[in-house]
Amino acid sequence: MSRLVTFLILFAFWMMLSGMFDAFHLFLGVIACGAVAYFSAHLLFPDGKVGLSGRNVLGMALYLPWLFWQIVVANLQVAKIVLHPRMLDLINPQIVRFKTSIKSPFARVTFGQSITLTPGTITINIDRDEFTVYALTDDTAASLPGEMEKRVAAALEKEQG
Template identity: 90%
Template sequence: MSRLVTFLILFVFWMMLSGMFDAFHLFLGVISCAAVAWFSSHLLFPDGKIGVAGRSVLGMAVYLPWLFWQIVVANVQVARIVLHPRMLELINPKIVRFTTSLKSPFARVTFGQSITLTPGTITINIDNDEFTVYALTDDTAASLPGEMERRVAAALEEERG
């Protein structure tokens, strides 16, 4: 059942991105999505529990608009820095290490990818609950882990006692 749900999610996403609805392209989409679902459905549904993933889908539906806005804001900030006449005074790259409170692997990966998608930061390494992140400025480094970690936890982690 988890493979079927994975296939359906992938195929709907593929159709939205491809925009090709002729028989040839739909056939290629079905074959590609079926192969990916067969080999990797355990990544989306680790225990085969679709209900837990349903909560994750709802959580992501709330989290993604916020993340997209943060990406836009960070793009503007990085563009401002790059176009500033004293750019070299504003940039202070550093490596930041911190421990996350996120417990599930999916939440940790989502958090790491969210950091990387946000301009001015790159997740270098995730080792269990320790993150190593490159930050372009002091302000960016100071904001880690911050609000993003809290929102990922709210979206993907189960309620704690």
């Protein structure tokens, strides 16, 4: 099941990026995505279980628009810093370490990738519940883990109780 889900994800992504929908290119996409899914499904689903529930899909559907908006806002903030005549006064690159309350590996990876997708921050390491993140400014560092952690947990963690 994990290989099938991996194949479907890869093939959908391949079709979106290739833009080629003739029989020859679709056949090549099926072969390439099938081979990659066969050999690497364990990377996406380490325990072999897909574990996608309707709640997770709905949670991600609600989380992704918020994430895209945060990426736009962070892009504008970084552009403002880069274009500012006193750029060096505005930046204070630093490494921030914090613990997260997120338990599931998939949710932690989603959180780490969300941080990295947001300009001005890069997830350097995830070690169990401890994150190490590069932050470009003091404001960015102060906002970690913040609202993003809460939203990822709400979207992907099972309810406690």
